[in-house]
Amino acid sequence: MKCGLLGEKLGHSYSPAIHGMLAGYEYRLYEKAPDQVEDFIRNGDWDGLNVTIPYKKTVLPLCDELSERAKRIGSVNTLVRRADGTVFGDNTDAYGFEKLIGRCGMQAAGKKALVLGSGGASVMAVEVLRALGASPVVVISRSGEDNYANICRHADARLIVNTTPVGMYPRNGEAAVDLCAFPDCEGVLDVVYNPARTALLLQAEKLGIPHAGGLYMLVGQAKRSCELFTGMSIPDTEIDRIETMLARSMQNIVLIGMPGCGKSTVGSLLAEKLARPLCEADAEIEKAAGMSIPEIFAIGGETSFRQKETAVLSELGKRSGAVISTGGGCVTREGNYSLLHQNGVIVWLRREIDALPKDGRPISLKSDLHELYEKRRPLYARFADAVVDNDGTPEETVEKILEVLG
Numbered sequence: 001m002k003c004g005l006l007g008e009k010l011g012h013s014y015s016p017a018i019h020g021m022l023a024g025y026e027y028r029l030y031e032k033a034p035d036q037v038e039d040f041i042r043n044g045d046w047d048g049l050n051v052t053i054p055y056k057k058t059v060l061p062l063c064d065e066l067s068e069r070a071k072r073i074g075s076v077n078t079l080v081r082r083a084d085g086t087v088f089g090d091n092t093d094a095y096g097f098e099k100l101i102g103r104c105g106m107q108a109a110g111k112k113a114l115v116l117g118s119g120g121a122s123v124m125a126v127e128v129l130r131a132l133g134a135s136p137v138v139v140i141s142r143s144g145e146d147n148y149a150n151i152c153r154h155a156d157a158r159l160i161v162n163t164t165p166v167g168m169y170p171r172n173g174e175a176a177v178d179l180c181a182f183p184d185c186e187g188v189l190d191v192v193y194n195p196a197r198t199a200l201l202l203q204a205e206k207l208g209i210p211h212a213g214g215l216y217m218l219v220g221q222a223k224r225s226c227e228l229f230t231g232m233s234i235p236d237t238e239i240d241r242i243e244t245m246l247a248r249s250m251q252n253i254v255l256i257g258m259p260g261c262g263k264s265t266v267g268s269l270l271a272e273k274l275a276r277p278l279c280e281a282d283a284e285i286e287k288a289a290g291m292s293i294p295e296i297f298a299i300g301g302e303t304s305f306r307q308k309e310t311a312v313l314s315e316l317g318k319r320s321g322a323v324i325s326t327g328g329g330c331v332t333r334e335g336n337y338s339l340l341h342q343n344g345v346i347v348w349l350r351r352e353i354d355a356l357p358k359d360g361r362p363i364s365l366k367s368d369l370h371e372l373y374e375k376r377r378p379l380y381a382r383f384a385d386a387v388v389d390n391d392g393t394p395e396e397t398v399e400k401i402l403e404v405l406g
Contacts, residue, residue, distance in 0.1 A: 096221030
């Protein structure tokens with residue numbers, strides 16, 4: 001069986017890995033120019049296809065039959081070539097989105113929902129929300145009757161769904177709306193899955209609003225596509241299993257802690273054990289500045305260093321699947337939290353203060369480390385998802401981290 005993903009410019013895709021975990025058939029990436037699509041659909045060597053932008057509407061007239069949901073949505077992301085050569089089209093994005101809502105435990109019935117964006121994903125989300133009983137469902141676009149300029153009239157929205165690319169890599173940190181404008185909001189969904197936590201989701205987390213990104217939806221639609229390709233029934237538990245595995249592989253492991261607590265040594269061993277890239281924030285700062293950290297402090301002081309540090313963390317935080325070792329004072333800037341947390345699990349490495357070296361560390365050299373620790377301790381606790389004591393060998397600490405992360 002030959003399956004794959006059809007699009008114009010695909011770049012990196014998680015779909016081959018997901019389908020490999022679902023059924024193990026051949027799954028390829030098919031990049032086609034607009035003038036190649038029709039011939040590929042009619043004459044290409046394929047059995048099942050997923051379709052991504054910009055071809056979800058292009059393939060509609062090339063289907064011999066459409067599912068009822070695909071007809072209502074007006075776009076197709078899954079094609080199956082039947083034994084008689086005819087092509088069946090469905091929209092499994094809707095299935096994945098519905099599963100995402102269910103997994104989060106969000107109740108849509110009778111609740112006002114705002115859908116940000118007016119593209120194909122928006123039409124799909126509106127279809128699902130209405131089917132689940134949400135009412136009214138309002139589409140917010142840049143130039144429609146309901147737009148971002150008058151969005152305040154929908155401050156009573158209970159559910160907010162982002163279907164735009166705002167906040168998606170590499171435009172991390174952007175959000176289409178400010179959730180503080182919606183005091184009754186009970187749930188936030190974002191179809192974006194890179195980064196794992198968009199700025200919109202990070203704000204929802206800060207405000208205590210239930211929220212979720214698009215990775216579960218991606219796996220859910222792939223599971224339904226696989227069922228259509230193979231004719232097999234696949235349990236929903238596979239969505240959970242694969243989403244968990246993907247999330248862990250995509251997640252950065254970020255090490256924070258006092259200067260000299262062992263972040264570099266432990267990070268190096270951890271990266272080697274997991275076969276992940278190691279990113280040393282201090283080394284990247286020196287590289288970008290063209291000088292050593294003591295020189296940066298001597299010329300511009302701590303303020304200049306912190307600015308350079310934030311710029312480096314902004315780029316490192318966009319990465320996926322890396323081990324990131326940070327400087328001891330990165331927690332002194334609140335904004336660094338979202339940069340590190342958007343794609344990462346943050347581990348606080350603790351070590352006895354009297355065991356911390358000072359050499360080559362400008363702030364450590366001029367500070368009482370016990371006083372410095374007392375100032376930073378609540379900041380480390382604020383940033384940390386997990387705490388690990390580095391009181392044995394580095395190898396033992398690595399094992400502790402792996403145990404904590406599961």
